[in-house]
Amino acid sequence: MMTTGADTIRIDGEEIPFTPGQTIMDAALAAGIYIPHLCHYPGLPPSGNCRLCVVEAGNRSVAACITAAAAGQEIRNDTPALNAARTAITQMLFVEGNHICPSCEKTGNCKLQAMAYHLGMLDDHFAQFYPHRELDASHPGILLDRSRCILCDLCVRASRDIDKKNVFAIAGRGTDAHLVVNTPSGKLADSTLAVTDLAATICPVGAILIKEKGFEVPIGQRIYDRQTIRETGLQEHVERKNGD
Structure with a gap:
């Protein structure tokens, strides 16, 4: 349940709280929202290497694991276009190794x-x-x-x-x-x-x-x-x- 007065962001229309300093990824995972990722690991500093966690924040595409959550952000995560891009990245990872x-x-x-x-x-x-x-x-x-x-x-x-x-x-x-x-x-x-x-x-x-x-x-x-x-x-x- 969201705390009254807490800073919040919206991911795919769902309003979730975050604490200052949290990334979009950490706020999402804490709220039970999965953003696809391979290079993110709880407790390690993020690097933004794999780019699977790219989401749309307003008019920008950002990596959720290295982008700070900010009050009022409108974020799109689970969309056909983003998932198609993630599939292409995954396909490239397979063939490059x-x-x-x-x-x-x-x-x-x-x-x-x-x-x-x-x-x-x-x-x-x-x-x-x-x-x-x-x-x-x-x-x-x-x-x-x-x-x-x-x-x-x-x-x-x-x-x-x-x-x-x-x-x-x-x-x-x-x-x-x-x-x-x-x-x-x-x-x-x-x-x-x-x-x-x-x-x-x-x-x-x-x-x-x-x-x-x-x-x-x-x-x-x-x-x-x-x-x-x-x-x-x-x-x-x-x-x-x-x-x-």
Whole structure:
């Protein structure tokens, strides 16, 4: 229930409260309104990388995860045009990496795959890139497969802001952008990354995997076999808020 006198915004006609400093994304999730996203994670500073959360605020298109809520905003989120744009972005993310769902250990736990289902994506539409990117299996407990990386930089922010280790970074620009390991050798084995670090488990796709854990949870019993990405996205926000 909305508090009398509270600052409010409207999303798709629904009036919701927000507190000063909240982004549109945080206000929406707190009110139980899902805005599609891949690079947003409760408790981490936002980056606006994936652009799936772009909404229309007045006459402007803005990323909900990095745009502050402001009193009186009229926001459109769930529209055919925005969802078509989100589908196109998701299709591009699929073809820019090697995302072969049936053979990937992350299937059923993959946010990119779940987002495709959420948006009703039926095909890749664009031609596959099939990139050849370095795979790093040097770490005794963690595998890094850059061919699946979607450059969300969740592992970068988790390592820097939560784990306090600064293991990862994004180097290059445009099509040359890639994930790097901040060690003189560039190898994961020479980093301080541990399997218990948030950076080791936060990857939304199959770019960072814990070794010797593959298929411990059978297909059919995995996260997105049981819940939609909308449900888990709203649940993540609640769990983080209750944990603070």
